[in-house]
Each structure stands twice: as C-alpha cells, then as structure tokens.
Amino acid sequence: MADLTSLAYYIETFGCQMNENDSERIAGVLDAAGARRAASVEESGLVVVNTCAVRGKSEEKLYSYLGRLRTLKRKRGLIIAVAGCVAQLHRDGLIDGRPFVDIVVGPDNYQRLPEALAPSLAQGRVFARVLTSRSRNWDEEARRPVLRENRVSAYVTIMEGCDNFCAYCVVPFTRGREKFRPLRAVLEEVEALAQAGYREIQFLGQNVNIYRDPATGTRFPDLLERAAAVPGPEWIRFITSHPRTFDPETVRAMARSPKVCRQLHLPLQAGSTAVLGRMKRGYTRDEYFEKIHLLRAAMPDIHLSTDIIVGFPGETEEEFRETLSALSEIRFSNIFSFRYSPRPRTAAAKLPDDVPLDVKRRRLIEVQALQKTIQVELHGTFVGRTIRVLGTGRSRKDEAVYSGRSEGYQVVNFRAPDDAVGRFVRVRITGYGPYSLRGDALAFEAPRLVAPPRPAALG
Ligand code: SF4
Known part of the structure; x- marks a missing residue:
C-alpha cells in the first residue's frame, strides 16, 4: 500500500x-x-x-x-x-x-x-x-480503530440493513439486507469504551430489536442486559426500533435495567391504518398504540419520540387528521417530520405522487405547530424539578454555560461552576423553550473525564 x-x-x-x-x-x-x-x-x-x-x-x-x-x-x-x-x-x-x-x-x-x-x-x-460490493466484514472492522470525536457518548453499530422494504424507503437498497454484528465484538467494543471513560453507549441499527447474534442466536433483550452489566457507562440507548417487531421482552429488559434510558424512538410514520397499509409498515394504528401502552405501563416516566411522513401517495385529509390525533393522544417528547418525496427503486415511487406540494407543505406546518405546542407544555412541567443531565459540550459564547442531555434525551443548557463535559450533573430546571430546557447545576455526580481517550484497536 x-x-x-x-x-x-x-x-x-x-x-x-x-x-x-x-x-x-x-x-x-x-x-x-x-x-x-x-x-x-x-x-x-x-x-x-x-x-x-x-x-x-x-x-x-x-x-x-x-x-x-x-x-x-x-x-x-x-x-x-x-x-x-x-x-x-x-x-x-x-x-x-x-x-x-x-x-x-x-x-x-x-x-x-x-x-x-x-x-x-x-x-x-x-x-x-x-x-460498492456487498459483504460487510465485521472481523476485519474489529481490527481497525474507530476514531471518535465525541469523548462522552459513543455509537456502537450492532446491525445494519433492512429486510422490511417499507414502500417509501430506499434503505434496503443502500444498506442491503439485515446483517448482525457478532455479540462478542459488540461487547468487546462496549468494554473498550468503558475503559476509555465513555459515559453513554448508543446502539445503532436500522432495526435493532430484531438483533440476533449470528453464532449463538442471542437476542436484543439479552444484548441489552449483557451490555448493562459492563461497569462504566451509566446510560444505554438504542435506535431504531420497528413498531411491528418491538416486543414485550425488550420492554421488560428496559424496565429491569436502570442503565437503559427511559427513552425510545419508535417511528409511527402515519396515524392512519390505511396509510400504514399503503406504506407496507406491517402494523395498524391500534397495534402501535398497544406498544405505547405496554411501554408506559412498564415505565411511566418514559419519553417517546417518533418519525412522521406527511403527503404519502393517496393520503386524504381525513387520513392526515388521524396523524394529528395520534400526536395529540400519544404526546411524543420529540418528532422528526418530513414531506413525502419519491425515492428511486422503492415501491411507492411507482404510485402517483398525488398530494399537491402546497398540501404537503401545509400538512407539515400543521404537524410541526401541533408538536411545538405539545413540547412547550411538556417542557413546562420540568420547571422547578432537578434532573440528571450528562454534560456533552459547552457554549462558545459563554464559558460557564454547558449543554447536555437528560435521560429522556431533552437538550438541557445549564450554568455550571466547573467543567461539566463528560459528567453527570444534577440540574435544577428554571426555564424552557419548545426545543430545550434551561437550568443551573446543583451538584456534580461523577469525576470529570480526565484524559481524553485515544482510540484503540478493538477486538
Ligand atoms: S423505514 Fe425502516 S423498517 Fe422500513 S424499510 Fe426503511 S429502514 Fe427498513
């Protein structure tokens, strides 16, 4: 070379x-x-x-x-x-x-x-x-370092690709079919990150909840428990889950472990069963709501976020209203919302893109306005409370102002008397906007991250 x-x-x-x-x-x-x-x-x-x-x-x-x-x-x-x-x-x-x-x-x-x-x-x-050949070599990858700029929170990929072929989605054509990373390699990476002082692990995959170890068949709830047993990182998150395959065992594994954050991203996409059917999502509105009830029954304090697409082919005004009503009923802590656009090779690209652009735009504005109101209301309930925040960065304008995330994944900007990056901080919430909370540090929980870790070869 x-x-x-x-x-x-x-x-x-x-x-x-x-x-x-x-x-x-x-x-x-x-x-x-x-x-x-x-x-x-x-x-x-x-x-x-x-x-x-x-x-x-x-x-x-x-x-x-x-x-x-x-x-x-x-x-x-x-x-x-x-x-x-x-x-x-x-x-x-x-x-x-x-x-x-x-x-x-x-x-x-x-x-x-x-x-x-x-x-x-x-x-x-x-x-x-x-x-562009298609053969991911996890063993070869394990021998190479991952060069992370973030010293606090680390992404760990556990699977890649998707076999679901939702009608609008190009991912199965770009990331290929489902491939699962060996559990041994996942846990070795978590251990290396723990030794390097990382405070939070975020497991990644297009559909993490169907994970199974290629060698032993170990499934996602067990992976969560095995990772939670590694001393060091105090928060574990994962993204993305699919509502069709998100199962009660995962809910139980989440509820059992205080390390698994009370936060979940569960993409709804549309509130109408008819639209979900055309999207080939594999679940109905009611089935989605059942998963939400299950999660909230097990973890009443859980924060939920979702993805919404407006203007999917054939979406009527009535069907769109069902998306609004789902948002009002579930009250997500955050959403990612988009106008539908046809993508090459997908099934929906063959359907007439028949919702006019101005209607898509108006629907997106309505979704975002409703969600903003919900977030303002939810954030208002934090005022006066003291919450645990992981400091992730500091303001460029004011050295005493830090930013971080709550367990529910809210952005929190707070004043602190000492370096808060890489530390868990008790923050008293004093104010809020639709997209973030504000507060003052009351106490530091863990020693600051001393030596920024150099990446080491894993595996
Ligand atoms: S939306 Fe998600 S589940 Fe559906 S095909 Fe794309 S990656 Fe797979």
Missing part, C-alpha cells in the same frame, strides 16, 4: 447517527493508514462526503456541496470521495454524471479506502474507483 502520511483528509457527514458512526470508522481506517485529519476542506487533500439518500432533499444538499468541491478542485488538486448511501444507490452513475468525483465507496467497503487511494498517491494522478 502506498504511504498515506502526506495526505490530510476531511470528512463531511450528512444524515443519521449511523452515518456519523460510519464517518468515525472511515476516520479510523484513514488514520490507521497514516493519513491525518484536517480541520477544514481548505486544509485537506482528500474530502470524503458521507451521504444520505433517505430523502430527495438530502440528495439535493449533497449535489450542491459537490458543486462547491468541484470549484475547489479546479483551483487545486483534491481527491473527492463519495461514501455512504448515495454512493451505494447510484454507484458508477455518480462518476458518470460527475466525472470530478474520484472514488465512490459504499458502506461495506470503507476498509478498502487506503487501497483505492494508493495508486493515485503513488503515481500522482487520480484513478477513479467504485467500491
């Missing part, structure tokens, strides 16, 4: 937590090969753009970013690599349409980046490469 020590790289990440974790893996691979991380595009010789294909809008954002890189490339030499879901979706098509892109690398191929860069670096000219 050519020497990459002369290369500075910059990674731009679009999309979800899994993409953020993938960027940490890409950084680990490049770092292990000798390249060094640049603080900005301007200081780099390689830009890796880690992309999201989930919505048309995210792809548009990518193309406008690539346009800016193209201008930069004209001014000076720059290797441009497109990684992630758009890379996997369009493969050679990306280079055909944009010849200034040098490398296209899908999610299963990040280990091969140094090998793809080597000929270009050795010969001083760029050779286009498309790396």
Whole structure:
C-alpha cells in the first residue's frame, strides 16, 4: 500500500447517527493508514462526503456541496470521495454524471479506502474507483480503530440493513439486507469504551430489536442486559426500533435495567391504518398504540419520540387528521417530520405522487405547530424539578454555560461552576423553550473525564 502520511483528509457527514458512526470508522481506517485529519476542506487533500439518500432533499444538499468541491478542485488538486448511501444507490452513475468525483465507496467497503487511494498517491494522478460490493466484514472492522470525536457518548453499530422494504424507503437498497454484528465484538467494543471513560453507549441499527447474534442466536433483550452489566457507562440507548417487531421482552429488559434510558424512538410514520397499509409498515394504528401502552405501563416516566411522513401517495385529509390525533393522544417528547418525496427503486415511487406540494407543505406546518405546542407544555412541567443531565459540550459564547442531555434525551443548557463535559450533573430546571430546557447545576455526580481517550484497536 502506498504511504498515506502526506495526505490530510476531511470528512463531511450528512444524515443519521449511523452515518456519523460510519464517518468515525472511515476516520479510523484513514488514520490507521497514516493519513491525518484536517480541520477544514481548505486544509485537506482528500474530502470524503458521507451521504444520505433517505430523502430527495438530502440528495439535493449533497449535489450542491459537490458543486462547491468541484470549484475547489479546479483551483487545486483534491481527491473527492463519495461514501455512504448515495454512493451505494447510484454507484458508477455518480462518476458518470460527475466525472470530478474520484472514488465512490459504499458502506461495506470503507476498509478498502487506503487501497483505492494508493495508486493515485503513488503515481500522482487520480484513478477513479467504485467500491460498492456487498459483504460487510465485521472481523476485519474489529481490527481497525474507530476514531471518535465525541469523548462522552459513543455509537456502537450492532446491525445494519433492512429486510422490511417499507414502500417509501430506499434503505434496503443502500444498506442491503439485515446483517448482525457478532455479540462478542459488540461487547468487546462496549468494554473498550468503558475503559476509555465513555459515559453513554448508543446502539445503532436500522432495526435493532430484531438483533440476533449470528453464532449463538442471542437476542436484543439479552444484548441489552449483557451490555448493562459492563461497569462504566451509566446510560444505554438504542435506535431504531420497528413498531411491528418491538416486543414485550425488550420492554421488560428496559424496565429491569436502570442503565437503559427511559427513552425510545419508535417511528409511527402515519396515524392512519390505511396509510400504514399503503406504506407496507406491517402494523395498524391500534397495534402501535398497544406498544405505547405496554411501554408506559412498564415505565411511566418514559419519553417517546417518533418519525412522521406527511403527503404519502393517496393520503386524504381525513387520513392526515388521524396523524394529528395520534400526536395529540400519544404526546411524543420529540418528532422528526418530513414531506413525502419519491425515492428511486422503492415501491411507492411507482404510485402517483398525488398530494399537491402546497398540501404537503401545509400538512407539515400543521404537524410541526401541533408538536411545538405539545413540547412547550411538556417542557413546562420540568420547571422547578432537578434532573440528571450528562454534560456533552459547552457554549462558545459563554464559558460557564454547558449543554447536555437528560435521560429522556431533552437538550438541557445549564450554568455550571466547573467543567461539566463528560459528567453527570444534577440540574435544577428554571426555564424552557419548545426545543430545550434551561437550568443551573446543583451538584456534580461523577469525576470529570480526565484524559481524553485515544482510540484503540478493538477486538
Ligand atoms: S423498517 Fe422500513 S423505514 Fe425502516 S429502514 Fe427498513 S424499510 Fe426503511
């Protein structure tokens, strides 16, 4: 392999937590090969753009970013690599349409980046490469470090891909079919993170609750319990769960362990059973509500969040009203809401996209306005209470102001007399807005994170 020590790289990440974790893996691979991380595009010789294909809008954002890189490339030499879901979706098509892109690398191929860069670096000219084969090698990955910038909370991927083929979703075509990471590798990573001083672990996967260890068949509730038994990290979260397969055993495992946060993201998508059927989600409105009742019966203080799509093909006004009524009844702590846009290769792309754009826009505004009212009401109930917050960062404007997350995943901005990053803090809530809480630190619970951990090879 050519020497990459002369290369500075910059990674731009679009999309979800899994993409953020993938960027940490890409950084680990490049770092292990000798390249060094640049603080900005301007200081780099390689830009890796880690992309999201989930919505048309995210792809548009990518193309406008690539346009800016193209201008930069004209001014000076720059290797441009497109990684992630758009890379996997369009493969050679990306280079055909944009010849200034040098490398296209899908999610299963990040280990091969140094090998793809080597000929270009050795010969001083760029050779286009498309790396989109489908065979994730968890063992090979385990030998490479994950280069995390976050020193407090760590993402740990436990599975990838999806076999559900919801009508609107491109993920099965970008991330492929379900693949489960060996439990041994997951637990070794959790132990390494515990030793490095991480306070929170967030398990990732498109559908975590169907996890099973390929070797032993151990399932997700047991994984949660085994991870909770590792001393060190005090909070464990996971994302994403699917309402169809989210089971009572997982609810019981959550309720049993004080380390598993009282917080869950459970994507509803639509409040109408008819729309859910057209979306091929595999559950009805009533079945979704039953899961919520089960969760709240076991953990009355649980905070729930969800995803909502408005304007799916054929969505009538009456069906849309069912989404509003679901939001009013369930009262989520947070939602992620979007206008439907057709994605290539999906079943819904063959349906007429018949809800007019102005109707989709108006429905999205209605959803967001209702949710804002709910969040203001929920946040109001926090005032005067003292809650546990994990400090994750500090304000750039005011050194004494920190930000963090509550167990329910609310953003909390608070004043503290000492460094609160990486520490659990008792915060008295004094104010709020629709998207965050404000307060003052009363007491620190754990010693501050002393030495920022250097990433170590896992496995
Ligand atoms: S469950 Fe549905 S929405 Fe989620 S990743 Fe799979 S296909 Fe996409």
